[in-house]
Amino acid sequence: MRELTVPTIDVSAFRAPGDDGRDEIARQVDRAAREVGFMQVVGHGADPDALSAFTRAMDAFFALDLDVKNAYRCPPGVNRGYSPPKSEALRGSLGLASAADLFEAMNIGTSAADFPGADLPADDYAPNVFPAEIPGFEAATTRWFAEAGAVARVMMRIFGRALGLGEDYFAAFDRHPVDVLRMNNYRLPSADVELEPDQEGMGAHTDYGMVTVLWADPVPGLEIHLDGRWHPVMPRADGLLVNLGDALARWTNDQWISTMHRVAPPRVGGRLVPRRSAAYFHDGDVDAVIACLPGCVTDDRPVAYEPITVGEHLRAKLDGSRGRRLNPAAGREAARLAGA
Ligand SMILES: O=C(O)CCC(=O)C(=O)O
Numbered sequence: 001m002r003e004l005t006v007p008t009i010d011v012s013a014f015r016a017p018g019d020d021g022r023d024e025i026a027r028q029v030d031r032a033a034r035e036v037g038f039m040q041v042v043g044h045g046a047d048p049d050a051l052s053a054f055t056r057a058m059d060a061f062f063a064l065d066l067d068v069k070n071a072y073r074c075p076p077g078v079n080r081g082y083s084p085p086k087s088e089a090l091r092g093s094l095g096l097a098s099a100a101d102l103f104e105a106m107n108i109g110t111s112a113a114d115f116p117g118a119d120l121p122a123d124d125y126a127p128n129v130f131p132a133e134i135p136g137f138e139a140a141t142t143r144w145f146a147e148a149g150a151v152a153r154v155m156m157r158i159f160g161r162a163l164g165l166g167e168d169y170f171a172a173f174d175r176h177p178v179d180v181l182r183m184n185n186y187r188l189p190s191a192d193v194e195l196e197p198d199q200e201g202m203g204a205h206t207d208y209g210m211v212t213v214l215w216a217d218p219v220p221g222l223e224i225h226l227d228g229r230w231h232p233v234m235p236r237a238d239g240l241l242v243n244l245g246d247a248l249a250r251w252t253n254d255q256w257i258s259t260m261h262r263v264a265p266p267r268v269g270g271r272l273v274p275r276r277s278a279a280y281f282h283d284g285d286v287d288a289v290i291a292c293l294p295g296c297v298t299d300d301r302p303v304a305y306e307p308i309t310v311g312e313h314l315r316a317k318l319d320g321s322r323g324r325r326l327n328p329a330a331g332r333e334a335a336r337l338a339g340a
């Protein structure tokens with residue numbers, strides 16, 4: 001079994017004018033997308049000051065009392081606001097029953113008001129709820145939302161080039177995207193507490209959208225599932241993790257991987273330690289249809305997925321993880337976990 005390395009890719013040539021170096025980067029990204037589905041991206045251009053201000057705002061929010069945070073909960077069908085520990089189970093997005101995950105989260109995302117004139121479903125583009133107790137929370141989180149969103153868009157340009165479709169190809173799915181920034185805190189009872197053997201920080205799942213830009217503390221916990229087993233991934237302190245979502249697996253007929261991943265309760269030297277992360281999900285327009293690209297179907301590789309809208313796919317996945325109604329439509333993803 002091969003040792004797994006998540007490749008590091010410097011994407012700065014896609015932020016500079018001109019074509020120099022772009023084909024080589026697209027080649028590296030294509031290889032990473034086929035073999036791993038995750039990459040450690042450096043040269044991404046996101047502002048480190050914006051990241052520091054953002055993580056401070058996150059910490060201040062998660063430090064509030066649970067009853068204060070609970071005032072910012074939204075219904076399960078609205079992917080915004082606060083999720084307390086043990087309120088979601090990501091394996092539900094795969095149609096698999098499990099104990100609830102340990103993490104707590106705070107979500108912000110795009111709202112209908114961001115796209116005047118577009119007729120958008122209210123639940124998918126709900127207004128944000130910002131905690132009044134933390135001055136500057138809205139400014140710091142929306143700033144990182146923009147920085148991470150810019151990285152996601154650079155990656156979509158690279159994907160278009162790598163697939164031979166042109167750097168602008170995926171802009172057609174990015175007119176009023178459902179984008180969400182999920183701040184995760186793997187809040188653990190205490191460093192001395194023994195967890196149940198099957199208790200996970202965040203249960204196994206694939207990400208639901210086009211691409212995810214993930215910042216995480218350089219602390220163990222994240223694991224990706226490839227070749228039938230789980231491999232630990234340590235986030236680089238100087239980079240951002242980028243992973244492909246289900247839309248790219250569907251477009252490419254599984255030539256590119258929407259990698260299964262999970263977060264184990266974070267431990268260093270056997271002791272539980274704090275860990276935070278923030279995932280920016282660039283999911284595409286709610287009404288965009290994701291259908292297999294014609295060039296990705298061959299006699300040996302028949303169409304694996306029926307066309308689906310972004311909205312339908314997100315709804316089935318979120319009903320599974322947030323609504324705790326097991327997703328009946330994720331058999332192909334769930335089958336990959338068999339034997340793990
Ligand atoms: O905390 C992490 O490293 C991963 C989080 C994640 O997979 C997610 O929020 O979808």
Ligand SMILES: [Fe+2]
Binds near residue numbers: 205206207261279
């Ligand atoms: Fe994820």
